[in-house]
Amino acid sequence: MNKPLDLPELDHPAPGAVAIRRALLNHLIYTVGKDPLTATDRDWFFASAAVLRERMIERWMETMRSYYVQDRKRVYYLSMEFLMGRSMMNSMLNICCEKEFQDALDDLADAGLKPERLREMEHDAALGNGGLGRLAACFLDSMATLGVAGYGYGIRYEYGMFHQSIEGGQQVEHPDNWLRYGNPWEFPRPEVLYPVQFHGRVVDYVDNHGRRHSQWVDTSEVMAMAYDTPIPGYATGTVNNMRLWAAKSSRDFDLNYFNEGNYIRAVQDKNESENLSKVLYPSDSTEMGRELRLKQQYFFVSASLQDMLxxxxxxxxxxAQLPQKVAIQLNDTHPSIGIAELMRILLDLQQLDWERAWGITVRTFAYTNHTLMPEALETWPVALFERVLPRHLQIIYEINHRFLKDVMHRYPDDPSLWRRVSLIEEGSEKRVRMAHLAVVGSHRVNGVAQIHTRLMKETIFADFHRLWPDKIVNMTNGVTQRRWLHQANPALSDLLSSRIGKGWLKDLSKLRELTPLAQDAPFRAAFAQVKLANKSRLAQLILQRQGLEVDPRSMFDVQVKRIHEYKRQLLNVLHVITLYNRIREGADVPARTVIFAGKAAPAYHMAKLVIRLINDVADVVNSDVQVRGLLKVVFIPNYDVSTAEVIIPAADLSEQISTAGTEASGTGNMKLALNGALTIGTLDGANVEMREEIGAENFFIFGLTADEVAAQRAAGYNPWLHYDNDAQLQQVLHMLRDGYFSPDEPGRYKAVFDALTYGGDRFMLLADYALYVACQEAVSALYRDPEAWTTRAILNVAGMGKFSSDRAIAQYAKGIWNV
Known part of the structure; x- marks a missing residue:
């Protein structure tokens, strides 16, 4: 039994760890309501969170107060996704009480507290799907660290990105009830409540001055309630705010139905209203799902704009001075309905004329594009828009009319241009082009990597670039080194700081000072030891979750990201099968553990089939005694931020192998290189700039360039040419087609074979296959020389100074927000 603890007196001041220990015990008893004798790990976690929250609140309030006193221009970051992960360790770091807190926790071990278990008690706030949401989280961290008056706005999804399990080799989705035990970091604001309208009709009228106006009437109403989360900057007094909206019914339930005994009908309206913030990205494979997605987007944008105003x-x-005091950044097209919403407010509620309202709107909004694929640019059926948001459709038509009138005036003999840039896509089903609305309604449009921005100007937005040559600018993405190196990889963080100081935590360019240390044998040995320890930690996680033993001394070849055809996990699988065949034929190769993780959208059949293929290949490879432990394949289920914090520090090789010209930037590539992984990849997204910074000799590049991909497509790409001329490739594809990895269902992967051959191989896996395999041979050759590998790994870390979200936010602040 644990011995009882005396609660320290509150009125005795004590520094550091002693004060935190006292606060922990106080909050355990008076906030959580538990005796230390009976407290569970979760009770201690909530007490710890209360102590950290308490230390942030005064700074938070002082920060908000200072913004008012100084009349600061505010930046509002609108995003459907915020992939925040866990907050406890990040909060400790940023408010600079990490060591004191750890000492206090260690001192309470006699109360049954196990500090290492506290972290596992916190559920990831998985309010995002992947890179988009993680980028948003990094940007909030950097805005607070740099002292930008920045606010994040999004949706407080009751259920986040689904929990992924693998059953029979297949992805199975389960609800992610991240709020099951409550969220100690948020502050409910029941007094911050805004009405959001849907449906209804539009009535036109003329005022006393003879001016025509419109009024949106007979609408259904949902209330948006705010939940605030403090976002502390690192080693600064600044604590910014993330405000998420939850949908509440405008009335709880119909008492008449209840009294009649019709209990389900009594709460139907309430349930339907609150479905708006129930789940992240409901499936858009049904009409109901599409309507719910559109409603979600308008719901959080409308509430956010009301709050800003x-x-x-x-x-x-x-x-008229709104653009001087407010900057709104649209993170992808999801919040772009905000342009029409601000116009509605200025026109209908504030009674401004069109020209003044439009001038204010354009100067207030900016738009970040995250995709080059035309089919990924969001569009909505006009009929759906008309039913759900009739007044906004009118406004979009008017924006389009005035915009096209100007285009026709400038280019009177180019009707094809008029059709291409129109906000309305004509066809069998008219659709609203949300990316076009975002471009036309913003004063700046930015790409997220140099090659991405160039391709935006040359492909999807070429016509807009012709109209406004200065509107599209580049803002290369970045990640926060506080979470993705210091927090995720404390041993490496300590090693770096012992040699170059801690300045890199705020100025990542200081990593360049590591360059000469790549030639220092003791430093290389220490660096390699840190990597091995991280690999052992990941090996333990794989053993716990999958029951599979992997060798930490083998090369950890890692591809962790959303499962999508353009990201080409399938190309990686083709190489795994190739390597498997070579080992069975007696090839001498260094041991390799190939690690996959990522989720496929529930309705994305091909992506889910790739997950099943990975698991089927793993079953065959891992059980084949002929492989002799030289190759293992692992799919780690339910990839989230916390899992990434274990995988990324352990990676030797980072797979960034998307078809050139398809990945906007990537941020996983940055996190992996920052932690000492060497990259194998195409010249796509931020890979191009990373290679320039790190040095081509420290980067494994293969495959077609974006220009070569475009040229081959224009000339009529034929995958059969590669198939016919490569016996090794044929062998691999035939193994898929003929059921080698699915003997219980020989035709299971025929669809994969057909997509790569008869289907035209849209993402050119076969064109890049031989080059990829050859590049992997160079990877294996280097891995045989541990000293040379470690030298290049250190140079990768040293070259990552450019890729901090701090640098990205500083550029946004100067080049777009003018703050």
């Missing part, structure tokens, strides 16, 4: 009104400034 309420705050702006406190300044008593005229609306």
């Amino acid at each position: 309420y705050r702006f009104a406190k300044s008593n400034l005229p609306l």
Whole structure:
């Protein structure tokens, strides 16, 4: 039995760990309501969170107060996704009490507290799907660290990105009830409540001055309630705010139905209203799902704009000065309905004329594009828009009319241009082009890597670039080194700081000072030891989750990201099968553990088939005694931020193998290289700039360039040419086609074979296959020389200074937000 603890007196001041220990015990008893004798790990976690939250609140309030006193221009970051992960360790680091807190926790071990278990008690806040949401989280961290008056706005999904399990080799989705035990970091704001309208009709009328106006009437209403989460900057007094909206019914239930005994009908309206913030990205494979997605987007944008304008009104400034005090950044097209919504507010509620309202709107909004694939640019059926948001459709038509009138004036003899840039896509089903709305309604449009921005200007937005040559700019992505190196990889963080100091935590360019240490044998040995320890930790996780033993001294070849055809996990699988065949034929290769992780969208059949293929290949390879432990394949289920924090520090090789010209930037590539992984990849996204910074000799590049991909497509790409001329490739594809990895269902992967051959191989896996395999041979050759490998790994870390989200936010602040 644990011995009882005396609760320290509150009125005795004590520094550091002693004060935190006292606070922990106080919060355990008076906030959580538990005696230390009976407290569970979760009770201690909530007490710890209360102590950290308490230390952030004063800074938070002081920060918000200072923004008002200084009349600061505010930046509002609108995003459907915020992939925040766990907050406890990040909060400790950023408010600079990490060591004191750890000492206090260690000191409470006699109370039954196990510090290493506290972290596992926190559920990931998985309010995002992948890179988009993780980028948003990094940006909030950097805005607070740099002292930008930045606010994140999104949706407080009751269920986050689904929990993924693998059953029979297949992905199975389960609800991610991340709020099951509550969220200690958020502050409910029941007094911050805004109405959001849907449906209804539009009535036109003429005022006393003879001006025509519109009014949106007979609408259904949902209330948006705010939940605030403090976002602390690193080693600064700044604590910014993330405000997420939850849908609440405008009335709880119909008492008449209840009294009649019709209990289900009594709460039907309430349930339907609150479905808006129930789940992240409901499936859009049904009409109901599509309507819910559109409603979600408008719901959080409408509430956010009402909140921004309420705050702006406190300044008593005229609306004409809104762009001088407010900058709104659209993270992808999901919040782009905000352009039409601000116009509706200015026109219908504030009674401004069109020209003034449009001028304010364009100067307030900026748009970040995250995709080059035309089919990924969001569009909505006009009929759906008309039913759900009739007034906004009118406004979009008017924006389009005035915009096209100007285009026709400038280019009177180019009707094909008019059709291409129109906000309305004509065809069997008219659709609203949300990316076009975002471009037309913003003063700046940015790409997220140099090659991405160039291709935006040359492909999907070429016509807009012709109209506005200065509108599209580049803002290369970055990640926060506080979470993705210091927190995720504390041993490496300590090693770096022992040699170059801690300045890199705020100025990542200081990593360049590591360059000469790549030639220092003791440093290389220490670096290699850290990597081995991280690999052993990941090996333990794989053993716990999958029951599979992997060798930490084998090469950890890692591809962790959303499962999508353009990201080409399938190309990686083709190489795994090739390597498997070679080993069975007696090839001498260094041991390799190929690690996959990522989720496929529930309705994305081919992506889910690739997951099943990975698991089927793993079953065959891992059980084949002929392989002699030289190759193992692992699929780690339910990839999330916390899992990434274990996988990424352990990676030797980072797979960034998307078809050139398809990945906007990538941020996983940055996190992996920052932790000492060497990259094998195409010249796509941020890989191009990473290679420039790190040095071509320290980077494994293969495959067609974006220009070569475009040229081959234009000339009529034929995958059969590669199939016919490569016996090794034929062998691999035939193994898939003929059921080698699925003997119980020989035709299971015929669809994969057909997509790569008869289907045209859309993402050119066969064109890059031989080059990829050859590049992997160079990887294996280098891995045989541990000293040379470690030298290059250190140079990878040293070259990553450019890729901090701090640098990205500083560029946004100067080049787009003017703050």
